[in-house]
Amino acid sequence: MSNGSFRFLSFQGKTRVLHLSWMAFFISFLVWFNHAPLMVTIREQFGLTTSEVNAILLLNVALTIPARILIGMLVDALGPRRVYALVLILSGFICVAFAMADSFESLAMSRFLLGFVGAGFVVGIRLISEWYPAYELGLAEGIYGGWGNFGAAFAGLSMPALALAFGGDDGWRWAVAATGVLSIVYAVLFYAMVRDTPKGSTYFKPKKGGAMEVTSKGDFVLYVIMNLPLFLAMGLIAWQLGPAKLGLVGVTTTNLIYGVIAVMCAFQLLRIWQVNGHVFREPVPDFDRYAFKQVALLDLVYMASFGSELAVVSMLPLYFLDTFDISPVLAGMLGGSFALMNLFGRPGGGYLADRCGRKLILLLMLAGISVGYLLMGQINGSWPLPLAVLLVIFCSVFVQGGCGAVYASVPLVKRRLTGQVAGMAGAYGNVGGVVFLVVLAQVSPAVFFYVLGAVALAILVLVALFMDEPSPQTSEVMPDGSVRMIEVP
Known part of the structure; x- marks a missing residue:
């Protein structure tokens, strides 16, 4: 591995793996959220009730929680190359099935199964950690997570236009099916062009499968x-x-x-x-040995960051519409600004974690998340709209930065368990999304933001008291039974 500067514009070696990985993640999230901007058309064509629409949106994330745990185990056991290709191929076919649905039941079942594609994120975390050294790992994982996550926002920007380009009542079907075909084609390219590790490196696997190993x-x-x-x-x-x-x-x-x-x-x-x-x-x-408390704390931080993002992105457009005298189109655009910060926030959080220390940056991001949400709870119709938008962007930067800092730390817990650690943290992100959305259904938006801020503050205290600074060096048992001190990677 070269110790030179980070080369983003190259398409050789580890940089090629990074680009191919974030594109795989981008496509997986494009497939996962391709239905959201088309739900108005789908609702009208199928005559869906509000409850049925909400059910489809909920089912879209239901399978992701157990899937991220399962995929984390599979990637540690089988390697990222095969598992990512499998995720993309299966998801592509399920996506085409959604496009061909002829009833609410078939729509709901295919969306439920498509929650599986949301687990693809976990695969790239292990893959990137095999190719990048610890001093570049946070930035690389941040680029992977941030640019890949933009697939969800790109779906919102592109799917209506693509459906319009196909035209007719079935334009939405062709648009959705096109993303499924793209996923299948890219799976083949990914499998052909990616290696699990650099030449000569060992791919460490868990001693046993089915659950994460603990050591006390x-x-x-x-x-x-x-x-x-x-x-x-x-x-x-x-x-x-x-x-x-x-x-x-x-x-x-x-x-x-x-x-x-x-x-x-x-x-x-x-x-x-x-x-x-x-x-x-x-x-x-x-x-x-390793300390499982590190895993537990990273799970909680990801719940406070990505989990809150899932909930806030779902409610923010309607919140702007109800709070300010603006058009639905503008409300949607302003709401989308929260997710847009993924392009910069995640790489930034990872980069700072590389340079300044993982624990310090996690604490800083949690502090920003807490302050941001507590201030958002103060927003009302008397606020100038630009000030409210700036506050939302301020909060989003710390939320995305927290996500990047988490996955700068995940590969440093225990090398052979990276996929499972990533899967559990990712699952906790979805747990947070579900729990926070349930809270939102029970309280006002202001109280909802206060709850998010209080949760982030409580987790900040736990991280400050109990988290250890991750070490870039760890011991692993080689295939021949010998023990070697290794760095990441």
Whole structure:
């Protein structure tokens, strides 16, 4: 690996991997959110009710929580090249199925399955960490996350125009199907052009699959505790769809879903014991230990950053429309400014983490998130609109920067577990999105912003008290059984 300056405009070596990776992420998010800007047309064509529209939007993120955990395990075991290609191909076919839907049920089922593509993000985190050294890792992961995440915003900008270009009542179908075909084609190109590691490097894999390895009794307990919110969030989604809220599924079906979630939870806890029960019988050697509290804290920071982003992006256009005397088009554009900062905020957060220290930048970003949301709770119709927009952009910079700083730290926890650590953090982002949207449904927007600010402040305290500065060097067991101190990468 070269120790030279960061080369963004090259298309050789690690820079080529970076560009191919963020493009894969960009396409996955384009496919994941291609329906959102077309929902008005889809609603009219299918005669959907408000509850059915909300159900489709909710189902689009439901599968992502368990999928990110699963994909994290697969990428550690099989390698990023194969797993990313598989995600893009499967998602492309499901996307085409959505375009061919002829009923609400088929629309809902295909959108539910497409939540799988949101897990593709995890794959690139492990891939980038194999190619970039620690002093460039935050910037590289930030570019990957920020530019790839822009796929969701690009969907909003491009899909209506693409549907109009195809024309007719089925223009939206052709537009959606085109993104699915693009995903399939790109999967083939990605598989052909990417390697899991630089030539001569070792790809470290977990000793056991099915659950993350932990290395102490206390970490075992903490890992179990941190798994529970993942299943509670899925239960919240079922509750939202059930008779208590949207009423799209009956009592019997809702209870059946609760039962399936409970079985999934029990199976996961059993698998955690099967993989890690040995820590209660014999200690793990010191050289192979890591602190799971690092994973838990990164999960919480990502919940406060990306989780709040998911919720705020969903409500911000309507919030601007209701608060200020502006047109729906302008409200939509102003609301989109929050996600637009991904292009700069994530790389910036990662770059600062590389240069100034991971823990310090995480604390700084959490402080900015907390202050930003608490100030947003003060916005009302008497504010000058430009001032409100500037405050939203200020808050967004710290939110996106927090995301970048998290994934500058993820690959430094334990090399062979990077995919699983990334998957769990990503899943917590979705947990945050679900929980915060449920909070929004119960309170006013001002109180909602106060809650987001208070959560970020509480997590800041936890990070300040308990997080250790990640080390770029760690020990790993080589395939021949020997132990080697390695750097990332």
